[in-house]
Amino acid sequence: xxxQHEKMWQGLGLDLGAHxxxxxxxxxxxxxxxxAQKNRPEGMGYLDFVMSEVHGLRIKExxxxxxxxxxxxxxxxxxxxxxxxxxxxxTLVGLCTGADFVTEEVERFxxxxxxSLIKSAFxxxxxxxxxxxxxxxxxxxxxxxxGKKKSYETLKDLVSGVYxxxxxxxxxxEGRALLKAEYFRFKEAVEKLADITIDADRLxxxxxxxxxxxxxxxxxxxxxxxxxxxxxxxDALLVNQVQFYDEPVRFTDSxxxxxxxLEVRTGKxxxxxxxxxxxxxxxxxxxxxxxxxxxxxxETAGAVIVGEESCxxxxxxxxxxxxxxSTVDELMEAILDRYFKVDCAIFTPNxxxxxxxxxxxxxxxxxxxIHYSLQFCQPYLTESIPVEKALEARDIPTLRIETDYSLExxxxxxxxxxxxxxxxx
Amino acid sequence: xxxQHEKMWQGLGLDLGAHxxxxxxxxxxxxxxxxAQKNRPEGMGYLDFVMSEVHGLRIKExxxxxxxxxxxxxxxxxxxxxxxxxxxxxTLVGLCTGADFVTEEVERFxxxxxxSLIKSAFxxxxxxxxxxxxxxxxxxxxxxxxGKKKSYETLKDLVSGVYxxxxxxxxxxEGRALLKAEYFRFKEAVEKLADITIDADRLxxxxxxxxxxxxxxxxxxxxxxxxxxxxxxxDALLVNQVQFYDEPVRFTDSxxxxxxxLEVRTGKxxxxxxxxxxxxxxxxxxxxxxxxxxxxxxETAGAVIVGEESCxxxxxxxxxxxxxxSTVDELMEAILDRYFKVDCAIFTPNxxxxxxxxxxxxxxxxxxxIHYSLQFCQPYLTESIPVEKALEARDIPTLRIETDYSLExxxxxxxxxxxxxxxxx
Numbered sequence: 001x002x003x004q005h006e007k008m009w010q011g012l013g014l015d016l017g018a019h020x021x022x023x024x025x026x027x028x029x030x031x032x033x034x035x036a037q038k039n040r041p042e043g044m045g046y047l048d049f050v051m052s053e054v055h056g057l058r059i060k061e062x063x064x065x066x067x068x069x070x071x072x073x074x075x076x077x078x079x080x081x082x083x084x085x086x087x088x089x090x091t092l093v094g095l096c097t098g099a100d101f102v103t104e105e106v107e108r109f110x111x112x113x114x115x116s117l118i119k120s121a122f123x124x125x126x127x128x129x130x131x132x133x134x135x136x137x138x139x140x141x142x143x144x145x146x147g148k149k150k151s152y153e154t155l156k157d158l159v160s161g162v163y164x165x166x167x168x169x170x171x172x173x174e175g176r177a178l179l180k181a182e183y184f185r186f187k188e189a190v191e192k193l194a195d196i197t198i199d200a201d202r203l204x205x206x207x208x209x210x211x212x213x214x215x216x217x218x219x220x221x222x223x224x225x226x227x228x229x230x231x232x233x234x235d236a237l238l239v240n241q242v243q244f245y246d247e248p249v250r251f252t253d254s255x256x257x258x259x260x261x262l263e264v265r266t267g268k269x270x271x272x273x274x275x276x277x278x279x280x281x282x283x284x285x286x287x288x289x290x291x292x293x294x295x296x297x298x299e300t301a302g303a304v305i306v307g308e309e310s311c312x313x314x315x316x317x318x319x320x321x322x323x324x325x326s327t328v329d330e331l332m333e334a335i336l337d338r339y340f341k342v343d344c345a346i347f348t349p350n351x352x353x354x355x356x357x358x359x360x361x362x363x364x365x366x367x368x369x370i371h372y373s374l375q376f377c378q379p380y381l382t383e384s385i386p387v388e389k390a391l392e393a394r395d396i397p398t399l400r401i402e403t404d405y406s407l408e409x410x411x412x413x414x415x416x417x418x419x420x421x422x423x424x425x
Numbered sequence: 426x427x428x429q430h431e432k433m434w435q436g437l438g439l440d441l442g443a444h445x446x447x448x449x450x451x452x453x454x455x456x457x458x459x460x461a462q463k464n465r466p467e468g469m470g471y472l473d474f475v476m477s478e479v480h481g482l483r484i485k486e487x488x489x490x491x492x493x494x495x496x497x498x499x500x501x502x503x504x505x506x507x508x509x510x511x512x513x514x515x516t517l518v519g520l521c522t523g524a525d526f527v528t529e530e531v532e533r534f535x536x537x538x539x540x541s542l543i544k545s546a547f548x549x550x551x552x553x554x555x556x557x558x559x560x561x562x563x564x565x566x567x568x569x570x571x572g573k574k575k576s577y578e579t580l581k582d583l584v585s586g587v588y589x590x591x592x593x594x595x596x597x598x599e600g601r602a603l604l605k606a607e608y609f610r611f612k613e614a615v616e617k618l619a620d621i622t623i624d625a626d627r628l629x630x631x632x633x634x635x636x637x638x639x640x641x642x643x644x645x646x647x648x649x650x651x652x653x654x655x656x657x658x659x660d661a662l663l664v665n666q667v668q669f670y671d672e673p674v675r676f677t678d679s680x681x682x683x684x685x686x687l688e689v690r691t692g693k694x695x696x697x698x699x700x701x702x703x704x705x706x707x708x709x710x711x712x713x714x715x716x717x718x719x720x721x722x723x724e725t726a727g728a729v730i731v732g733e734e735s736c737x738x739x740x741x742x743x744x745x746x747x748x749x750x751s752t753v754d755e756l757m758e759a760i761l762d763r764y765f766k767v768d769c770a771i772f773t774p775n776x777x778x779x780x781x782x783x784x785x786x787x788x789x790x791x792x793x794x795i796h797y798s799l800q801f802c803q804p805y806l807t808e809s810i811p812v813e814k815a816l817e818a819r820d821i822p823t824l825r826i827e828t829d830y831s832l833e834x835x836x837x838x839x840x841x842x843x844x845x846x847x848x849x850x
Contacts, residue, residue: 066633094637111798111806111827115537143594146571149773150807157811166599169568170591174603181599348574373536378803381536382575386582402536 008063011190012135015128022101022129023055026290033292035297037232039272041265043258047238050246054289058245065091066135071194076121076265076343077144078316079167080336084187086248087206088194092209094244097121098129098288100405109154115374116290116405118147125158132245136161140186143167144346145379163189170339171347173189180336187332203331207323213248214317216255221314223262223410224306225364228271233282233305234295240312241289273304278425281361283309283373285380286316291405294372297413303411303421306364309357310372313374317365318356345379353383354390361396368397368424370417375404397424430481432669438558440553447526447554447614448480449649458717460523462657462724464697466690469660469684477666478482479714483670496619499561501546502569503741504592505766506760509612511673512631513619517671520564521555522546523713525830534579540799541830542713543572550583555668559762560594561586565611567782568592569771570804596765596772599848605761610758628756632748638673638844639742641680646739648687649731653696658707658730659720665737666714667831697727703850707785708734708812709797710805716830720799722838727844731789735797736780740768772803778808779815786821793822793849795842800829823847 008381011017030051050058062072071075071090073080076097085092100116101123102275124130142165156162166182168175191198198206220239223230239255246254265271280303282295287310295305309315319341322334343353361369369391373380386402391398399420403409434441456475470839475483487497496515498505501522510517525541526548535547549555558564566577567590581587593600593605616623623631645664648655664680671679690696705728706722712735720730744766747759768778786794794816798805809825816823823846828834 103525109810111803111810113801113806143773146771146803146809149594150770150804153774156812164595166593166595166597168591168603169594170589171589171622172606174591174606178593181597238721259801301612345575346571348568349578374632376538376801376803378536378539378571379575381538382572382579385534385536386579410662 002069008060009055009131012059012131013128014134017130018102019055022087025099027052029135029290029292032263033296034234034238035274037234040235040304041258041261042229043261044235044238045391046254046257047235047242050242051238051289053223054193054245055131057147059135061247061306062091062093062135066137071137072135073190073193074133074139074141076140076148077142078311079142079278079344080140080165081183081186081339081341082210082248083203083206083321083335084183084190085206086209087198087202088196089252090190091247093132093136094288095121095133095136097123098291098405101129102127110151110423114151115376117286117374117377120405122151122155122158125155126410133159134273138163138189140165144344145377147376147378159274163408167229167346168347169348176336176340176393179340180332183339188345198328200326200328203328204323204325207321207331207335209248211242211323212253213252213255213318214223214320216252216259217243217317219259220255220262221307223266225261226271227279227365228264228269228273228275228277229279229304229306230265230271232260232272232299233280233308234292234299236375237287237292237295237305237312238289240308241287243317244312279306279365279369279370280304281307281309281357281364281366282313282372283357283369284384285374285377287372288312293383293405293407293410294370294403294417295402295414297410297417298370301414301418301421302425303417306366307360308358309353311344314356314360351382354387357387357391358394358396368420369396370420371400373400373402374404430485433485434480434556437484437556438553439556439559443552444480444554447524448525452477453485453618454717458721459659459663464681465660466656466686468679468686469663471679471682472660472667474726475671476663476714479670480556483586484560485516486672487516487560489763491562492746496562497560498615498618499558499564500567501565501573502567504567504569504764504769505590506563506611506764507635507673507747507788508631508760509608509615509623509632510631512623512627512649513615513621515615516672516722518557518561519574519721520546520558520561521549523716523830527552527555534583538801539572539576540801542711542799543576545830547580548575549585550580550829558584563588563614565590569769570802572801578596584626592771594771594773601761601765604765605757607759608757608764614663623752623753625751625756628753629748632756632760634673636675636745636748638668638680638722639745641684642668642742644684645680645687646732648684648691651696652704652727652790652804653693653694653700654704654731655690655696656683657697657724658705658733659717659724662720662730662733662737663715664711665714665741666735667733668742669737688764703728703792703846704731704790705729706732706734706782706789706791706794707784707797708736709809710799710802711736712797713737718830718835719778719795719826719828719842720750722835722842723795723846726839726843727850728842728848731791732785734778734785736769739781739785740778762771770808775808778834782812782816783819783821793824793845795845796823796825798825800827823843
């Protein structure tokens with residue numbers, strides 16, 4: 001996608017040399033991890049195309065939208081309600097992370113012992129390699145973990161348009177009041193940015209667009225319950241990842257087309273892996289493009305991932321927002337209801353998450369759980385220990401992995417995953 | 426203190442062997458770090474005695490109080506309002522931390538990459554070596570950092586009486602409402618525990634006891650502004666540490682006696698170190714007994730610590746609580762006002778802290794700032810980078826230290842601190 005987009009990237013202030021090098025690595029990684037897979041659904045061709053143009057045509061679309069007066073809002077977290085953004089005819093995009101970039105430079109701004117996800121986001125900004133952050137009119141930082149919360153103070157000095165959203169730590173009455181106030185404040189900020197007043201019709205339409213996307217993803221998840229499974233975990237993860245970048249209505253249609261194809265496959269008893277393949281539920285931290293390391297290890301170790309208990313997975317999309325309200329207040333309350341259910345490890349206590357892992361383990365006929373934590377991610381790392389104990393008490397085989405975005409531990413991870421797959425096989 | 430207290434320790438369920446070994450190490454450390462100092466104020470004899478009986482006579486006092494129907498409440502944080510505890514005739518004590526203990530056992534419950542303070546607290550519980558936690562009727566965990574917040578979920582399984590207090594992350598209207606609700610909930614919990622209704626008189630008396638303690642500590646701080654300085658930073662730190670263990674009225678009297686003596690010294694121009702000694706402001710994470718590593722390195726490297734911008738220091742005690750209110754609601758509001766000013770790094774943003782560091786640097790005639798962060802303490806580590814940059818922009822020499830409770834980095838720290846002292850000397 002290099003030649004045709006160079007001027008656009010230049011206009012966004014990207015470092016063309018560094019960005020080209022990044023795209024090369026991304027392309028090679030995609031080839032090795034994705035295109036090397038066998039029996040992929042034809043519908044994944046759409047995802048291949050989106051990925052090949054994720055810094056190209058998609059950015060051009062955003063810039064065209066901006067030229068037409070629409071706004072782009074960047075985010076790092078599933079607590080930012082896309083319903084409100086869509087209601088103002090604006091577009092919500094995930095910001096770049098998922099790969100190490102100019103780490104030495106990043107460590108001038110953040111502690112070395114910060115998780116890869118945060119360091120990567122800073123690296124893409126400092127290294128001028130993320131067209132999404134450069135195209136954003138507003139960047140929403142949310143006070144989830146300490147690492148993000150404190151790093152946004154520094155991000156504010158590096159990029160304009162940072163808006164901080166506070167998030168509660170307990171699901172108490174006051175926690176709910178705090179989130180409610182923050183969602184109303186966000187609505188006002190979006191209205192001001194887009195110069196649009198969000199009325200009930202707009203908000204309902206926003207909810208419906210986002211719900212339809214979620215419903216398509218639920219359909220995809222549901223199809224993965226079959227054995228043999230008709231789609232790889234890697235491909236399903238990619239669909240979950242691309243939801244943060246692609247135009248939502250087109251994306252929804254494409255996911256539904258993939259599901260149509262998978263339904264036919266399932267009807268014929270066709271799978272991407274043999275019926276005897278050990279089935280893994282992946283649980284833990286979110287995995288952003290191109291962080292495919294652990295899923296790739298799992299699926300090349302003879303297992304298949306059948307579900308992701310993750311923000312980039314069911315934690316992010318499991319609940320719909322009730323669109324039946326007739327006033328802005330009623331619809332905002334419905335949005336609040338929906339997001340307050342998200343069982344992120346930043347909440348204390350967070351018992352719903354364990355329930356959900358067990359529920360998914362049963363529903364997807366999994367044979368074991370691999371819990372994935374990013375190194376230095378205190379909330380998920382700390383929660384992973386009681387989660388592992390609780391799962392093992394229910395005789396659910398569990399493997400706890402702590403890793404980062406580097407490839408240094410590839411060999412060690414492969415050995416551990418292979419041993420686990422053999423154990424549950 | 427071994428023989429006479431053995432039965433008491435046994436009664437509390439301590440592991441006598443491990444506890445004896447701990448006391449031996451503590452005694453030796455105290456000798457090397459504290460008793461080896463020259464020109465100590467005579468009044469520090471009281472502190473020496475308190476420290477020699479910190480697991481002995483002081484625990485006996487608590488047990489006697491309990492026998493008389495009073496309650497003991499343990500805490501890990503300066504956000505737990507002692508005013509409310511005193512108003513119910515109960516005693517607030519800091520729980521043991523500050524030294525590595527049964528770390529291998531701890532890492533079965535908490536991630537390896539958890540800060541020393543939290544791991545140590547768990548170590549003292551798991552190793553059955555903290556008489557304070559065993560004597561506590563209620564243990565207050567507060568949702569400050571992710572590490573503590575998530576670890577209390579596990580602590581609840583290890584010890585009874587854990588009460589979790591939510592703390593806001595932003596100093597917003599909703600943040601204040603959350604803290605207010607939490608302080609009222611805490612008051613009710615303490616009333617129920619102590620079987621006492623806290624009226625305005627009780628609350629005012631509680632405020633006065635705690636204010637008097639703070640005023641004595643302010644007096645001590647103020648005396649350290651003189652050059653030469655009449656007390657070592659190590660001794661001043663010890664006073665700040667012991668405030669979390671000792672009976673507050675007696676402690677206040679003892680601190681005032683030390684101050685009387687220091688006033689005489691200062692009047693005569695007498696100091697513990699020569700006038701030319703480089704003066705250091707220590708800023709950052711709290712230091713609990715017996716975590717004296719960095720202060721000891723600084724003061725044996727030819728410098729003197731003249732102030733602590735820390736929870737165990739001015740951040741913890743700088744503000745008084747207004748006791749002029751006539752109703753419980755007014756006094757509770759005053760307590761809220763006071764604690765909402767605490768400039769802990771868990772808040773975002775936290776600009777008051779930088780202001781306060783600069784203010785202390787000037788007031789205490791410091792020559793440089795040493796910023797101390799515990800490894801894996803995301804809030805203080807992240808904040809330390811912009812703090813260092815802001816201080817250096819004002820030509821304030823700054824040294825950023827990241828360490829833990831181990832002695833492994835002693836040599837490296839000594840080298841860095843010595844070079845810094847030479848630079849500012």
